[in-house]
Amino acid sequence: MKEKVVVAFSGGLDTSFCVPYLIEQGYDVVTAFCDTGGVDDEERQYIEDRAKELGAIEHYNMDAAQEIWDEVVVPLTKAGAFYQDQYPLLCSDRYLIVRKSLEICDKLGTKHFAHGCTGMGNDQVRFDLTVQALGDYNIIAPIREIQRDVGNVREYEQEYLKERGFDVRAKTSQYTINENLLGVTVSGSEVDDWKTPSEATYQLTAKPADWPSTPAQARITFEQGVPVAVNGERVSGPELLQKLNSTFGPYGVGRGMYTGDTTIGLKGRIVYEAPGLTALFTAHRALEEAVLTNRQNRFKPFVADKWVELVYEGFFYDPLKTDLEAYLDSSQTRVTGEVTLFSDGGLVHAGDVNSEFILRNKGATYAQSADWGVAEAEGFIKLFGMSSGLWAKHK
Numbered sequence: 001m002k003e004k005v006v007v008a009f010s011g012g013l014d015t016s017f018c019v020p021y022l023i024e025q026g027y028d029v030v031t032a033f034c035d036t037g038g039v040d041d042e043e044r045q046y047i048e049d050r051a052k053e054l055g056a057i058e059h060y061n062m063d064a065a066q067e068i069w070d071e072v073v074v075p076l077t078k079a080g081a082f083y084q085d086q087y088p089l090l091c092s093d094r095y096l097i098v099r100k101s102l103e104i105c106d107k108l109g110t111k112h113f114a115h116g117c118t119g120m121g122n123d124q125v126r127f128d129l130t131v132q133a134l135g136d137y138n139i140i141a142p143i144r145e146i147q148r149d150v151g152n153v154r155e156y157e158q159e160y161l162k163e164r165g166f167d168v169r170a171k172t173s174q175y176t177i178n179e180n181l182l183g184v185t186v187s188g189s190e191v192d193d194w195k196t197p198s199e200a201t202y203q204l205t206a207k208p209a210d211w212p213s214t215p216a217q218a219r220i221t222f223e224q225g226v227p228v229a230v231n232g233e234r235v236s237g238p239e240l241l242q243k244l245n246s247t248f249g250p251y252g253v254g255r256g257m258y259t260g261d262t263t264i265g266l267k268g269r270i271v272y273e274a275p276g277l278t279a280l281f282t283a284h285r286a287l288e289e290a291v292l293t294n295r296q297n298r299f300k301p302f303v304a305d306k307w308v309e310l311v312y313e314g315f316f317y318d319p320l321k322t323d324l325e326a327y328l329d330s331s332q333t334r335v336t337g338e339v340t341l342f343s344d345g346g347l348v349h350a351g352d353v354n355s356e357f358i359l360r361n362k363g364a365t366y367a368q369s370a371d372w373g374v375a376e377a378e379g380f381i382k383l384f385g386m387s388s389g390l391w392a393k394h395k
Helices: 013-024 041-054 065-079 090-108 123-134 142-147 153-163 170-174 237-251 275-291 294-313 319-331 374-384 386-392
Strands: 004-008 028-035 058-063 112-114 138-140 176-180 183-187 216-223 226-230 255-261 267-273 337-345 347-354
Touching: 004 013, 004 090, 013 028, 013 041, 013 142, 013 153, 028 041, 028 090, 041 058, 058 090, 065 090, 065 226, 065 237, 065 275, 065 294, 065 319, 090 112, 090 123, 090 176, 090 183, 090 294, 123 138, 142 153, 183 275, 216 237, 216 275, 226 237, 226 275, 237 275, 237 337, 275 337, 275 347, 294 319, 374 386
Parallel strands: 004 028, 004 112, 028 058, 112 138
Antiparallel strands: 176 183, 183 267, 216 226, 216 337, 255 267, 337 347
């Protein structure tokens, strides 16, 4: 009997290539699609039909939208940091894709797991390290296997499929598009060539010429750092993020270009769009800055940056990540309240901030009034700067 291999399948060019390639290597191919919040019913059906067309003997659809909210969006929001202050970790769903796919391996009693990552980027690291952290499996990476022997990998894959009678979707022939609950990334074609992205790269956001003339507005409610409601309506996490995507996407919020240093040393360039996540970060930061002490606000970015770094580089299941999350949870005990966001286009801003935990002094208002005198202020400044003042006297 042929051995089964489970392929983490998205229906894109790379994973489409993997199916007939592995069949020709002598495997019975089972495809597993993990929906992390980025497709509709029509696309989900296309992916299943595509898998069967390519020769998969079984196909599994798995829903992980709530898990990506719980395990990625919530701690990422509490952290309040983007990778290199720019990239909103849209790659984070890879860890759930692997975990869910390995669950199918266990169900079928096979140790063979395959993915469509190339040998040029970070996803291969994320996939492989996750497999290693979760059990003893045989990792098969067809795209890595062929890249040493072929020139342009994408062109080779397209020709390989066409020669076997399989069409190639227009959007996957030009770009690699990854979408999940957090947002969308687009790479390939002119993006890889360091040229201006075409209008076809707009997925969740609108071009400036199409921004509405009436400002967008949304009120977000947080409980201990976790977003729980939009405009007073309590909804599930995935639904909340989708609402923010639809509210701020038409205003171009959360779109950017990111050039990253991949783990193996290459420069990677992508277009990313994350309107909802960008709005969440803006609201959370505005509330957090008002309720945390100055020392908390200064120290927390060190923890946040390390958490983001671990997730970006593939160490989603490293124990340090869990340790850091314990601190993040502790820091959020008073991050409760409401923030009203608005956007005229391009950027999103925090307006009203309401919380019972805002660190106010009833007798003082910044730049307006104070309940201490001149002598107290001058004495504080003298002591606060004493060391520098003493140093200056020895010139």
